[in-house]
Amino acid sequence: MREILPALSRWYADGAPFGLATVVGVSGSAPRDPGAALAVGPGDVVVGSVSGGCVEGAVFELAREVVARGEARLETFGYSDDDAFAVGLTCGGEITVLVRPVTRERDPGFGAVARSVAEGRPVTVATVTGGPAPRGAALAVWPDAVAGSLGTPGLDVAVTADARGELALGATGVRRYGPRGERREDSVVVFLHSFAPPPRMLVFGAIDYAAAVARLGAFLGYRVTVCDARAVFATPERFPAGVEVVVDWPHRYLRGTDTDERTVICVLTHEPKFDVPLLEEALRRPAAYVGAMGSRRTHDDRTARLVEAGLTPAALARLRSPVGLDLGARTPEEVAVSVAAEIIALRWGGTGTPLTATGGTIHHLERGGGPGAG
Structure with a gap:
C-alpha cells in the first residue's frame, strides 16, 4: 500500500x-x-x-x-x-x-498513519477481517502510541502488544483472538499490516554503474546511499533525485553506519585500496546482500587479501562476486538489472533459471531481507 x-x-x-x-x-x-x-x-x-x-x-x-x-x-x-x-x-x-x-x-488515525509511512516512521495497522468484532475496524499502533479501536479494550490491548512485536520484525500477517483479546480463542481474525522503514541500499563507488544501480534500488523500494571518497565524482547531480550522496572513505562511512538483515551493500569501487577494507567491514556485519564488482581475476586477488585480513570461509561465502547474475549485461543499466535480479533471487530463494526450464510453483516463500511491507 x-x-x-x-x-x-x-x-x-x-x-x-x-x-x-x-x-x-x-x-x-x-x-x-x-x-x-x-x-x-x-x-x-x-x-x-x-x-x-x-x-x-x-x-x-x-x-x-x-x-x-x-x-x-x-x-x-x-x-x-x-x-x-x-x-x-x-x-x-x-x-x-x-x-x-x-x-x-x-478512521481518525489514517492521516497519522500515512504521515508516518511517508516519513519512514514504523507503524502497524491492525484491521478486523472476521469474527464477532466489527469487520473493518482498525487500530493504528506505533512504538509509543495507538489510535482507533477494534471494539473492546481487551482486544485492543492484546493486539497492540502483538502489533509492536510484529513491527520490530517488519512482519505482516494474521492473528486470532477471543472477543476480549483472549489468546486461547480464535473467533476474531485480525490482519496486522506492518510498515517498517524502507531497508537501505549502500552503493560504494560513484561511477556510472552506481547511478544505474541506485535508480533500480530506489525503484525496488530501498533507501539508497551512494558513497565515494572522491568529491569530484560524489555529487548529487550525478545521481537520481532522493538518493543520498556521501563523500567519505567507504570503510570509514560503513563503520559508522547501522545495517541490519535487510541491508543491501553493493561495492562498485573496483579499487583494492577501497574494496578490501570496505569488504572486510561489510562481511563482519549483518546484511542481506554483499556484492562486489570486478573480474574473476580481481575477485581472486580480493579474496586472497581478505583471507590475509583474517576473514573466515563462512564470512567469505557471503560475498557475491563477481556481482550480479549471468545475463550477458554490457551497459550500466543492463548490469544494474543483473545486480537487482541477484538481490531479488537471494531474497526469495530464486535460482535465476528461466521459468520455462522449471516446474512447480512460480512464487517462492519469503526469506526476508528485502523492502519492508506495504
Missing part, C-alpha cells in the same frame, strides 16, 4: 470517502502478497493493484459498494476454469481481500 498512500492522503485530507481493498491472505501461486492494496476514490479513480489485473474489475465494484453502504466486505478469489469470463485468478492461486470504506469519521 505504500506506493498509493500519496493519493489516499489527498482524498483523506479533502474529506472524500474512498474504498480501500487490501490483500489479507494468499495461497498457492498468488500474484500479490498480503498488504497489496487497491483503492477507489472520488470520480471512480483507481490506484494500486491486488492481483495484477485478474480480479481488479470485481474489486473495483466491491470498493464502490462498500463506500455506498458504509460496510466492509471480505471476499476470496480463486482459480476458475469452468467459465473463461468468470472472475478468478488465472495463476491458480487464491487471494482473500478485505474491502472497507475509509472516512475521517471511521
Whole structure:
C-alpha cells in the first residue's frame, strides 16, 4: 500500500470517502502478497493493484459498494476454469481481500498513519477481517502510541502488544483472538499490516554503474546511499533525485553506519585500496546482500587479501562476486538489472533459471531481507 498512500492522503485530507481493498491472505501461486492494496476514490479513480489485473474489475465494484453502504466486505478469489469470463485468478492461486470504506469519521488515525509511512516512521495497522468484532475496524499502533479501536479494550490491548512485536520484525500477517483479546480463542481474525522503514541500499563507488544501480534500488523500494571518497565524482547531480550522496572513505562511512538483515551493500569501487577494507567491514556485519564488482581475476586477488585480513570461509561465502547474475549485461543499466535480479533471487530463494526450464510453483516463500511491507 505504500506506493498509493500519496493519493489516499489527498482524498483523506479533502474529506472524500474512498474504498480501500487490501490483500489479507494468499495461497498457492498468488500474484500479490498480503498488504497489496487497491483503492477507489472520488470520480471512480483507481490506484494500486491486488492481483495484477485478474480480479481488479470485481474489486473495483466491491470498493464502490462498500463506500455506498458504509460496510466492509471480505471476499476470496480463486482459480476458475469452468467459465473463461468468470472472475478468478488465472495463476491458480487464491487471494482473500478485505474491502472497507475509509472516512475521517471511521478512521481518525489514517492521516497519522500515512504521515508516518511517508516519513519512514514504523507503524502497524491492525484491521478486523472476521469474527464477532466489527469487520473493518482498525487500530493504528506505533512504538509509543495507538489510535482507533477494534471494539473492546481487551482486544485492543492484546493486539497492540502483538502489533509492536510484529513491527520490530517488519512482519505482516494474521492473528486470532477471543472477543476480549483472549489468546486461547480464535473467533476474531485480525490482519496486522506492518510498515517498517524502507531497508537501505549502500552503493560504494560513484561511477556510472552506481547511478544505474541506485535508480533500480530506489525503484525496488530501498533507501539508497551512494558513497565515494572522491568529491569530484560524489555529487548529487550525478545521481537520481532522493538518493543520498556521501563523500567519505567507504570503510570509514560503513563503520559508522547501522545495517541490519535487510541491508543491501553493493561495492562498485573496483579499487583494492577501497574494496578490501570496505569488504572486510561489510562481511563482519549483518546484511542481506554483499556484492562486489570486478573480474574473476580481481575477485581472486580480493579474496586472497581478505583471507590475509583474517576473514573466515563462512564470512567469505557471503560475498557475491563477481556481482550480479549471468545475463550477458554490457551497459550500466543492463548490469544494474543483473545486480537487482541477484538481490531479488537471494531474497526469495530464486535460482535465476528461466521459468520455462522449471516446474512447480512460480512464487517462492519469503526469506526476508528485502523492502519492508506495504
